[in-house]
Amino acid sequence: MAINTQVTADQNAPPITQILAKFISSHPSKAWSDSVDHEAHRTFMNWLACAVGAANHESVLASLGAVQEFSPAPQASILGRHEKVDMANAALINGISSHTFDFDDTHLKTVIHPAGPVASALVALAEHIGSSGRELIDALVIGIDVACRIGNAMYPNHYDRGWHITGSTGTVGAAAACARLLGLSEAQTAMAIGIAASQPVGFREQFGTMTKPFHPGGAAKAGLTSALLAKHGFTASPRALEAPRGMIQSISTKYDWTEITEELGQRFEISLNTYKPFACGIVIHPSIDACSQLRAQGVTAENLERLELKVHHLVLELTGKKTPKDGLEGKFSVYHGCACGIVYGQASEDQYQDAVVQSPEMVALRAKVQATVDNSINEASVDVTAYLKDGRKIHLFVEHAIGSLKNPMTDDQLNKKFTNLTAPVIGLKETASLLAACWDLKNLPNLQGLLAHSKPL
Amino acid sequence: MAINTQVTADQNAPPITQILAKFISSHPSKAWSDSVDHEAHRTFMNWLACAVGAANHESVLASLGAVQEFSPAPQASILGRHEKVDMANAALINGISSHTFDFDDTHLKTVIHPAGPVASALVALAEHIGSSGRELIDALVIGIDVACRIGNAMYPNHYDRGWHITGSTGTVGAAAACARLLGLSEAQTAMAIGIAASQPVGFREQFGTMTKPFHPGGAAKAGLTSALLAKHGFTASPRALEAPRGMIQSISTKYDWTEITEELGQRFEISLNTYKPFACGIVIHPSIDACSQLRAQGVTAENLERLELKVHHLVLELTGKKTPKDGLEGKFSVYHGCACGIVYGQASEDQYQDAVVQSPEMVALRAKVQATVDNSINEASVDVTAYLKDGRKIHLFVEHAIGSLKNPMTDDQLNKKFTNLTAPVIGLKETASLLAACWDLKNLPNLQGLLAHSKPL
Numbered sequence: 005m006a007i008n009t010q011v012t013a014d015q016n017a018p019p020i021t022q023i024l025a026k027f028i029s030s031h032p033s034k035a036w037s038d039s040v041d042h043e044a045h046r047t048f049m050n051w052l053a054c055a056v057g058a059a060n061h062e063s064v065l066a067s068l069g070a071v072q073e074f075s076p077a078p079q080a081s082i083l084g085r086h087e088k089v090d091m092a093n094a095a096l097i098n099g100i101s102s103h104t105f106d107f108d109d110t111h112l113k114t115v116i117h118p119a120g121p122v123a124s125a126l127v128a129l130a131e132h133i134g135s136s137g138r139e140l141i142d143a144l145v146i147g148i149d150v151a152c153r154i155g156n157a158m159y160p161n162h163y164d165r166g167w168h169i170t171g172s173t174g175t176v177g178a179a180a181a182c183a184r185l186l187g188l189s190e191a192q193t194a195m196a197i198g199i200a201a202s203q204p205v206g207f208r209e210q211f212g213t214m215t216k217p218f219h220p221g222g223a224a225k226a227g228l229t230s231a232l233l234a235k236h237g238f239t240a241s242p243r244a245l246e247a248p249r250g251m252i253q254s255i256s257t258k259y260d261w262t263e264i265t266e267e268l269g270q271r272f273e274i275s276l277n278t279y280k281p282f283a284c285g286i287v288i289h290p291s292i293d294a295c296s297q298l299r300a301q302g303v304t305a306e307n308l309e310r311l312e313l314k315v316h317h318l319v320l321e322l323t324g325k326k327t328p329k330d331g332l333e334g335k336f337s338v339y340h341g342c343a344c345g346i347v348y349g350q351a352s353e354d355q356y357q358d359a360v361v362q363s364p365e366m367v368a369l370r371a372k373v374q375a376t377v378d379n380s381i382n383e384a385s386v387d388v389t390a391y392l393k394d395g396r397k398i399h400l401f402v403e404h405a406i407g408s409l410k411n412p413m414t415d416d417q418l419n420k421k422f423t424n425l426t427a428p429v430i431g432l433k434e435t436a437s438l439l440a441a442c443w444d445l446k447n448l449p450n451l452q453g454l455l456a457h458s459k460p461l
Numbered sequence: 462m463a464i465n466t467q468v469t470a471d472q473n474a475p476p477i478t479q480i481l482a483k484f485i486s487s488h489p490s491k492a493w494s495d496s497v498d499h500e501a502h503r504t505f506m507n508w509l510a511c512a513v514g515a516a517n518h519e520s521v522l523a524s525l526g527a528v529q530e531f532s533p534a535p536q537a538s539i540l541g542r543h544e545k546v547d548m549a550n551a552a553l554i555n556g557i558s559s560h561t562f563d564f565d566d567t568h569l570k571t572v573i574h575p576a577g578p579v580a581s582a583l584v585a586l587a588e589h590i591g592s593s594g595r596e597l598i599d600a601l602v603i604g605i606d607v608a609c610r611i612g613n614a615m616y617p618n619h620y621d622r623g624w625h626i627t628g629s630t631g632t633v634g635a636a637a638a639c640a641r642l643l644g645l646s647e648a649q650t651a652m653a654i655g656i657a658a659s660q661p662v663g664f665r666e667q668f669g670t671m672t673k674p675f676h677p678g679g680a681a682k683a684g685l686t687s688a689l690l691a692k693h694g695f696t697a698s699p700r701a702l703e704a705p706r707g708m709i710q711s712i713s714t715k716y717d718w719t720e721i722t723e724e725l726g727q728r729f730e731i732s733l734n735t736y737k738p739f740a741c742g743i744v745i746h747p748s749i750d751a752c753s754q755l756r757a758q759g760v761t762a763e764n765l766e767r768l769e770l771k772v773h774h775l776v777l778e779l780t781g782k783k784t785p786k787d788g789l790e791g792k793f794s795v796y797h798g799c800a801c802g803i804v805y806g807q808a809s810e811d812q813y814q815d816a817v818v819q820s821p822e823m824v825a826l827r828a829k830v831q832a833t834v835d836n837s838i839n840e841a842s843v844d845v846t847a848y849l850k851d852g853r854k855i856h857l858f859v860e861h862a863i864g865s866l867k868n869p870m871t872d873d874q875l876n877k878k879f880t881n882l883t884a885p886v887i888g889l890k891e892t893a894s895l896l897a898a899c900w901d902l903k904n905l906p907n908l909q910g911l912l913a914h915s916k917p918l
Contacts, residue, residue, distance in 0.1 A: 066693040070689040070690040073689050074547040075534030076531070077533070166706035198667070202672050202675065207708055209700060209705075210655070210701060215656050215659050215698065218659065218697075219659060229527065238524060238675070239520075239523075241670050241672065244667060248623070248666075251664055251666075254622055254664050255712075
């Protein structure tokens with residue numbers, strides 16, 4: 005019965021919940037730069053491709069099987085599939101599928117994958133209520149801003165403690181986005197945030213299992229449901245985020261409120277969003293990038309004698325598997341990543357199939373790669389020297405790998421990634437139409453046409 | 462990108478998830494004492510009455526409105542109402558309604574209200590899949606055991622930090638119970654626990670809002686969904702509960718694994734379950750109990766001149782409102798509690814209606830009550846002296862208030878509480894049938910008959 009007070013509790017936190025509610029409900033449509041709007045389209049299309057690409061993965065089949073036990077009403081589409089389910093469960097499954105390949109977007113400052121929770125909730129709700137593309141983009145920018153700002157306030161303590169920050173901040177981001185799309189009042193929006201604030205999802209122990217992609221899916225579903233509860237008059241604490249026993253102080257001992265309030269409505273966290281060029285952990289990306297550049301300069305599996313890498317220490321700590329046995333282990337092998345760069349010029353999901361990882365050509369090529377730690381090398385960089393059989397030596401230094409903030413993927417590169425993901429599921433013709441619809445999103449009167457192109461053949 | 466390790470992390474936690482999975486999936490039916498089985502019936506009927514009693518509360522109407530936007534399939538009943546919704550959302554709403562009056566059961570050691578998450582998930586699932594009463598009782602005992610043992614491991618640190626322990630442990634308890642009811646294998650059960658372990662629900666800042674009862678409801682829904690996901694092959698970490706970045710170590714710095722493993726399957730936490738006799742905070746219960754005893758000895762509002770209470774200091778800290786203005790404030794007034802005891806001999810939801818709290822008789826009676834802190838008085842006790850107008854003086858010392866572990870409510874008292882809650886919603890005739898079905902639960906072939914009696918007139 006004794007009520008102890010946390011020693012570190014901040015009793016005087018600013019009214020974060022109300023500040024965010026006002027921002028979400030009243031920030032004007034497209035009151036930001038064209039580059040923010042463009043980033044929203046990049047965020048959306050990259051997310052969509054990840055979801056379509058994973059539409060037949062066993063994690064999607066298992067979650068769909070569970071959801072179908074609820075006999076859900078056919079309200080909203082599952083991307084890359086014919087089934088429709090109720091909008092909350094469509095948000096769940098699209099959140100799962102879009103994060104299944106670990107190939108979605110990354111807010112590098114917090115390692116949040118913001119589109120998973122936010123876009124998954126929005127597309128399901130928008131389809132059912134008939135929102136326009138413009139309304140969806142507005143809600144996407146604002147929902148991602150809320151999730152990432154809350155992440156900024158808590159990172160890194162919250163993440164170090166064990167939380168998968170994508171799911172814990174994503175519920176509130178999804179609720180914010182759905183509140184915006186539903187046109188909730190400021191007071192209702194504060195309640196939506198508050199209800200969502202009691203439902204952070206996900207721990208890092210789940211990495212490597214289907215429950216990792218469940219986190220953005222669960223967050224999307226919980227956020228959408230929270231917004232609908234608020235719409236119907238359900239109440240929560242107006243200080244649910246910031247109070248001493250509210251969400252943020254209960255799940256993080258770091259809480260920098262200015263990260264949430266400063267320049268709110270003036271700068272947008274979506275501008276810091278990045279997209280993975282390769283379907284594996286980010287530490288390997290500089291090496292794959294360098295090897296793709298070597299390939300462009302004529303290096304092949306046949307003419308290569310030896311490849312020497314100088315890498316940041318985390319590369320070998322996290323991805324030092326010299327002889328990976330299957331696709332999943334391949335994702336934790338910088339050696340396999342280099343072989344992919346030289347042979348394929350890329351490292352998509354295709355290059356992490358068991359058959360590719362186990363092929364004699366790749367096994368032989370990985371054996372030619374030597375990697376050593378060099379403390380002068382940054383995490384985003386790599387130093388590579390290729391020694392060819394004809395005696396030539398090619399040296400490359402990649403300072404900022406492709407896909408980093410300093411060297412973002414171009415729209416053309418994103419289009420190619422999109423196609424690599426979606427074409428195997430829906431075919432090239434529908435892929436072209438879907439891609440065109442994504443870039444035209446802000447002009448679409450509703451999502452019907454776009455979603456019609458997301459179905460398999 | 463840097464991966465820090467928590468200083469306090471326990472890398473060598475025992476395999477709690479697997480230990481619980483084995484217990485849940487293989488403990489034989491009714492392999493416990495008759496008193497455990499009886500407690501399960503008391504737990505169930507007390508929970509059911511709370512849900513039926515709150516069936517028309519605004520929190521139920523708001524959550525039902527939100528759920529109906531999903532056009533849910535009519536799979537499972539909402540207690541005290543005619544609507545049916547899908548089983549996950551029925552679990553949500555019954556979890557909300559059963560905790561709305563704060564009148565449900567309490568595992569005093571952890572202040573967990575275990576039936577809210579566990580029974581709400583089970584009844585929805587059992588109705589849909591046609592489980593027997595025996596299967597339901599088995600799953601209830603086991604699910605409550607899992608939730609409360611996890612609570613024991615983390616309490617009080619986890620609760621002090623800000624978590625509403627009912628919702629945070631309840632998701633896993635509900636998943637365990639549903640896994641049992643579904644007959645999942647040990648391996649599937651471990652996955653169900655693991656998926657649920659990523660979804661703790663609820664912070665204490667929400668107390669006083671509808672999101673407080675949302676916590677057991679959300680936990681019920683999440684737990685049921687987790688069990689269905691596991692049934693369909695969805696995977697999670699087999700160490701999701703105990704790993705350094707799993708649920709327990711991420712949300713509590715206290716984790717006593719022996720609380721989970723010791724005498725598992727031999728003693729059952731449901732034996733420590735208690736039921737509130739009065740619809741207010743437990744600190745007032747000794748005072749109401751004492752005043753009800755004074756009433757039985759002839760004390761009335763008219764013949765009383767003055768009442769002197771000696772109480773534990775928390776009574777005045779938490780419930781010291783001398784002049785409550787409405788029903789909600791009345792719940793935080795030991796003075797109103799005493800007046801209820803003297804006038805009504807009880808303090809049910811009826812005694813916390815605005816009209817009762819504001820009535821001149823109650824206002825006048827509250828003014829006659831004086832309370833002082835006495836450091837020799839225990840939380841479960843009160844010392845009361847009534848001075849009557851005729852000069853008589855009646856002294857009472859209540860050591861263990863009614864409803865405490867040492868002085869539990871009798872079955873007859875629970876029956877009366879049940880009737881007070883349900884009769885206003887479903888009428889006396891159906892109440893009698895529903896109550897009879899609750900006591901006969903272990904013999905029922907399915908829940909159809911029982912649930913038919915839970916509908917309003």
